[in-house]
Amino acid sequence: MTEHHTLTVNGVRLAYRAAGPEEGDPLVLLSALGESADDRALVRDALARERRVYALDLRGHGRSARTAEYSLELMRDDVLGFLDALGLDRADLVGHAAGAVVAHLVAQAAPHRVVRLVLEGVPAPLPREPVAPGAPVAPVRPDGDLDVDWDAVLAVGRQLDRPDPAWLEGLGRITAPTLVVAGGSAGHVPQDGVAELVRRIPDARMTTIPVGHLVHAAAPEAFVREVAAFLDGAPDGLPHGAPDSAPDDVLDDVLDGVPHGAPDDVSDSELARRWLAAEGVTRTGEDEWTDGGSEDGRLTSNEVAHAFAGTAVRDESLDVEGRLRLGFGLMDLLDAYWVTVEIGFAVQGAEDPRAARALWDGYRSRLEAPEVSEAVTYSLWVDWFEDRDTADTAFAEVLGKDVGRLRPGAPEPLLRRARRVLESSGPVPWQVKAPVYRSAALVPALHHSLFRAVLLGYHDVYGDLDPGQALDLLGGLELPPDTEHLAALRTVLAAGHRNHRHTPEAWTAAQDAAQDR
Incomplete structure (x- = not known):
C-alpha cells in the first residue's frame, strides 16, 4: 500500500509517497523536471517489494509547495534535509533527467550518505546549445493546469543549459557505485554526453535500453530488472540493510x-x-x-x-x-x-x-584513478623517492616496469599514473628515471608533466638530473614558447647547473633575463 505524507524541510513543505516494508533498505526516487512522484508509480511499486521506497515531489512539483526561488542546488539541499527528517543516514538514490542531476549533486555534496546511485536519461553537466539557430532559449508554457510551477521549469532549465562548471568537476567526488541508464540514440540525450558522465564518475557503469529518454516508462520491466539487480549487488560487498x-x-x-x-x-x-x-x-x-x-x-x-x-x-x-x-x-x-x-x-x-x-598494487591503482589523494603523491615523493635505498625499486614498481607501454594512444589510466609519477620523481636518481623520461617524450600527452618533472627535479632539495641530457629532453617537447619558467630552466641547464639549491643566484639571474626578453 502506498502512503501519502508531507513534511517541512528548509521551510518548504515537501510531499512524498512511501511504499514497501518499513525495515527495507531506503531508496529515494527523484523525478524529472515538470514531473511528480506519481509519474513513477509503476517503478516505485515494483522496487518497493523488498525496499522502503520514498518517491519525492521536488519543490514546485506535484503536491509540494511552490516557492519564490528554484535551483538544482536548493533541490539538492531539500533532499539532504529530507533524509535528515526521516532519520536516514544513508540511502540509495534513483533519479531521472533533472532528478538525476539533483541525485548526483547530493552524491557530490555528501558522498557518505549515498549507498548506490542510479542516473537515468542524463548526460554529463556540460553546456547545451539550442536545437537550431534562432530557436527560443526558454520553453513555451503549455496551456491548462500544470503539475509544476512554471517558474521552476524556467529556472532549472536555465541551469541545465548552462550548468555550473563545479558540477562537472564534482563528479569525481562521488564514491557511490553508480549505474547510468541510457535510452540510446532514440532519445534526445546526446550519448557522448552520457559516456562522459560515466567516465567522470569513479565507480560508474552504463546500461543501454534503446527506447529513448523515458526508459522507465517505455520499458518498465527492463528498467526495474536492471536497477534491482544493481541495487541488490550491495556496495562493495556490504550486505544491504546492514x-x-x-x-x-x-x-x-x-x-x-x-x-x-x-x-x-x-x-x-x-x-x-x-x-x-x-x-x-x-x-x-x-x-x-x-x-x-x-x-x-x-x-x-x-x-x-x-x-x-x-x-x-x-x-x-x-x-x-x-x-x-x-x-x-x-x-x-x-x-x-x-x-x-x-x-x-x-x-x-x-x-x-x-x-x-600488495604495497605497489595499492599505489598503482590509486595513481590511475580519475582523482588521486594528495597523500598518495606526497607519500610517493617523500617516503619512497627521497630515500636512496628505496627510490630505484619504488620508481620501477609505479612506472619504470611499464616503460614499454608509454606510447601515443596509451590507455588513459596509464597516462594518469605516468603524469603523477613523473611530477613526483624529482629525487629519483637520473640514471634510473632517464629511460622512462625518454619514452615519455614520445607521448605528447605527457610533455607538460615531463617538463614539470625536470623543473621540480631542479628545484627539489634532493633533486637529481643531468643538465645536458635534461636540456636535450626539453628540446624535443611540444610546449608553448611562453610556458612559465621554461626559458629560465633552459638557461640554467645550458650553464650546467644541476640543482637550484646549489646555485640559487643562477636561477634568479635566469628568471630576470627571461623577463627582460
Missing part, C-alpha cells in the same frame, strides 16, 4: 579471528569502514567521525588516522595482503598522510613477497 555502525556479527565474514585475506568483493575502503565500525568509530560528516568515547564524541579524519592506522596495518586477524588493503582503505576514507606513514612502517623488513606486491 547498519552503518556495522556491529561485530556483520563483520564475521571479513574478520573471523584468523589471519586470512579480505574478500575480493569488498573494496579496500569498505573493508576499512567496517574495521573502524568494529572499533566503535563511524562517520558522521564529510570530515567528522565519532568514537563515542572522546570528550565531545567527535574526531577529525586526521585524528582517526593517528589513533587507528597503526593498529589497522598490524591487525593479525588478516594476512599481510589484507592488512595492506586495510591500510590503503583507511587512506581512501581519511585522505590523511599519516596512514601512508604507517603503511611504510608495516612493510619495513617484510620478507613475505606478498607485502611488496
